[in-house]
Amino acid sequence: MKNKKCLSLFNKSMLIMVSIAILSSFTYSKDIQQKIKLEDQMEIMNEYNGENIIEEKNSIEDIHQFTYEPLPDFIKQKIQGISWKENPFVSLDDLAYVKICYVGFDDQDHQGELIVHKKVAKEVVEIFEELYKAKFPIEKIKLIDKYGASDELSMQDNNTSAFCFREVTGSSKNLSKHSYGIAIDINPIQNPYIKGKKISPLQGKQYINRLNMQKGMIFKNDVCYNAFKSRGWTWGGDWKSLKDYQHFEKNISLK
């Protein structure tokens, strides 16, 4: 009886000692791991020069910006004679430069830029913030100047864009709402312009059946439609004489 008690006491203390040993070796290895991690990081930090790290850090932060501002000088220079030409209707000071984040067709976050009229800049930022939060997929958002201000080339590349000083599609008399920065085209290939037999861009042909829902398409009452519509914008997909599924515009007083 006594021996048994002694044995169980011995067993218990052995158990405690083993536990302590395991625990301390665990914390020790954790310490080591942390130390190694820190050393690795230091080494990596030493391998790069400081500038590279800062650049990389900034570019990660930049992606998630939702901002608007008067056109910076470098943008004014970039668009002069391309998407903006000297004209009596819209000045460079009427326009705003918008930076937004969006979810691409690759499900990754991307930084996009738009030029819009300064009177709608705030709500355009809000709209794209809403689209981003809802993960509405947009293939790309680049200034149309990257395509030499060619609406055709921009559409063929499935680029989402806003301001461009140009005539209404199919007319040489009237200025498009895009000329004032109060119209935005989204995912043109998935949301083509259709008038009679004309489809623009041509790759949009496979998306003319609007009942066949596919990535990047806009539908009545979906998140994209509602984001614009709730702020008083009109959708080209609601028009009767023609359909411009990519197009949203807002009628505002421009004076």
Ligand SMILES: [Zn+2]
């Ligand atoms: Zn348009």
